[in-house]
Amino acid sequence: MTDQDPPGAEQDEGRAGLRRAAFLKAAREVFLEHGYDNASMAEIVRRAGGSLSTLYAQFGGKKGLFEAMVDARVEELTEPMVVELSAHTPIREGLQRIGERFMARLSEPDALNVFRLMAGQARTFPDLAGGYARRGPERIRSALAAYLKDRAEAGEVRIENFDVAAQIFFDLVRARMALRTLFEPDYHPSDADIREAVDRGVRVFLGGVEALAP
Amino acid sequence: MTDQDPPGAEQDEGRAGLRRAAFLKAAREVFLEHGYDNASMAEIVRRAGGSLSTLYAQFGGKKGLFEAMVDARVEELTEPMVVELSAHTPIREGLQRIGERFMARLSEPDALNVFRLMAGQARTFPDLAGGYARRGPERIRSALAAYLKDRAEAGEVRIENFDVAAQIFFDLVRARMALRTLFEPDYHPSDADIREAVDRGVRVFLGGVEALAP
DNA sequence: ACAACAGTGTAATCTGCGTTACGGTTACTT
DNA sequence: AAGTAACCGTAACGCAGATTACACTGTTGT
Numbered sequence: 420m421t422d423q424d425p426p427g428a429e430q431d432e433g434r435a436g437l438r439r440a441a442f443l444k445a446a447r448e449v450f451l452e453h454g455y456d457n458a459s460m461a462e463i464v465r466r467a468g469g470s471l472s473t474l475y476a477q478f479g480g481k482k483g484l485f486e487a488m489v490d491a492r493v494e495e496l497t498e499p500m501v502v503e504l505s506a507h508t509p510i511r512e513g514l515q516r517i518g519e520r521f522m523a524r525l526s527e528p529d530a531l532n533v534f535r536l537m538a539g540q541a542r543t544f545p546d547l548a549g550g551y552a553r554r555g556p557e558r559i560r561s562a563l564a565a566y567l568k569d570r571a572e573a574g575e576v577r578i579e580n581f582d583v584a585a586q587i588f589f590d591l592v593r594a595r596m597a598l599r600t601l602f603e604p605d606y607h608p609s610d611a612d613i614r615e616a617v618d619r620g621v622r623v624f625l626g627g628v629e630a631l632a633p
Numbered sequence: 634m635t636d637q638d639p640p641g642a643e644q645d646e647g648r649a650g651l652r653r654a655a656f657l658k659a660a661r662e663v664f665l666e667h668g669y670d671n672a673s674m675a676e677i678v679r680r681a682g683g684s685l686s687t688l689y690a691q692f693g694g695k696k697g698l699f700e701a702m703v704d705a706r707v708e709e710l711t712e713p714m715v716v717e718l719s720a721h722t723p724i725r726e727g728l729q730r731i732g733e734r735f736m737a738r739l740s741e742p743d744a745l746n747v748f749r750l751m752a753g754q755a756r757t758f759p760d761l762a763g764g765y766a767r768r769g770p771e772r773i774r775s776a777l778a779a780y781l782k783d784r785a786e787a788g789e790v791r792i793e794n795f796d797v798a799a800q801i802f803f804d805l806v807r808a809r810m811a812l813r814t815l816f817e818p819d820y821h822p823s824d825a826d827i828r829e830a831v832d833r834g835v836r837v838f839l840g841g842v843e844a845l846a847p
Numbered sequence: 848a849c850a851a852c853a854g855t856g857t858a859a860t861c862t863g864c865g866t867t868a869c870g871g872t873t874a875c876t877t
Numbered sequence: 878a879a880g881t882a883a884c885c886g887t888a889a890c891g892c893a894g895a896t897t898a899c900a901c902t903g904t905t906g907t
Binding site for chain 1: 893894895896897898
Binding site: 673674675685686689694695 | 863864865866868869
């Protein structure tokens with residue numbers, strides 16, 4: 420009876436879509452809570468509603484469900500990382516803003532948990548792990564590289580390789596927290612922590628990058 | 634009949650000590666190969682020789698065995714990290730040497746695997762994970778801080794907080810590789826990779842630290 | 848209304864593994 | 878040599894969870 424039915428729209432909820440979304444959400448919760456091995460398919464169904472049979476029909480099995488879940492999650496976490504950075508913002512301010520946005524994204528509990536989970540399962544799901552690690556940072560890094568290029572042309576910095584420089588900046592900003600959060604599941608940086616870490620990163624970066632292009 | 638019997642020496646092999654060592658070695662292999670959950674006690678015994686009963690008698694259970702294994706491993710990996718750095722080495726050379734030593738240690742396949750394994754189990758074994766993360770870097774970092782202080786007093790750098798500076802240096806050097814190796818289990822940096830990464834870190838660090846102490 | 852189909856619930860199957868029990872064997876002590 | 882404690886093998890227990898089978902009930906399209 421429905422007369423809309425958009426032809427190529429898979430993302431919007433048919434009845435199958437609704438079920439699928441519910442399964443993915445529950446799977447995310449349970450996997451992140453218990454880890455891959457200790458997550459139970461039955462509990463996922465319990466939380467999602469629906470039935471075990473449908474779960475298996477839609478995802479094939481535990482492995483398939485996990486992959487689908489991570490895929491969806493990476494998409495969600497990556498998407499909002501595009502930073503609105505008017506190209507001509509002064510460099511210090513621009514770096515600070517892009518750095519904070521980046522760290523805020525990475526510091527959300529869910530993102531951290533996916534991070535940890537993937538690290539643990541890297542050898543079981545090599546493709547997924549590689550993809551996750553690459554897809555996330557890639558987009559924002561190239562955005563930063565472009566921004567650095569713009570600033571270099573404006574004469575604010577002297578940089579030789581923009582991609583390398585962007586990489587260094589992010590590493591500098593995230594290293595401390597990324598490593599710490601991996602091993603202390605209960606540590607969650609506050610906004611102030613983030614601001615401070617980024618500030619320190621920006622200062623070292625601005626002082627140091629030019630040493631790479633003499 | 635043995636007339637040696639050193640009084641306080643627990644580390645040297647009694648019969649129990651031999652068994653224990655064999656168990657720990659096998660446990661390390663199996664845990665690192667399959668991950669905590671998929672490691673089977675039976676297989677550990679198969680590799681170590683001995684019997685399941687003895688394993689349980691000595692370690693109490695899977696959890697106890699795991700903790701003992703990680704503990705022993707951390708000890709082994711931490712111990713050789715003390716860097717012989719004659720205090721008055723010029724700073725560029727000193728940083729390069731300490732950085733390379735540090736990275737070489739962290740890049741050994743076993744160290745990486747322990748790293749990944751711990752990250753995955755951080756919420757199951759919070760104490761272990763925290764301890765592991767701290768014990769390793771702690772010693773070498775304070776050695777670096779002392780060295781930096783010496784160099785600062787010699788007028789080679791201007792640094793305000795030596796611990797923070799040391800932290801930044803290590804983060805700068807290790808970030809790239811640590812994160813990459815977490816998600817690409819098959820990636821193993823060569824000596825040349827390490828040298829280059831450290832070199833880059835040293836340059837950015839030396840150029841940038843002083844920006845923290847204006 | 849009626850066939851085709853996707854979704855539901857529940858139970859049964861199958862497997863693997865941590866853990867314990869136990870009777871026999873070995874190695875050290877005195 | 879006798880005694881004691883640790884060690885060995887193996888089998889059994891109990892459990893938990895992935896996966897499958899099956900009989901049912903709604904929904905969809907014509």
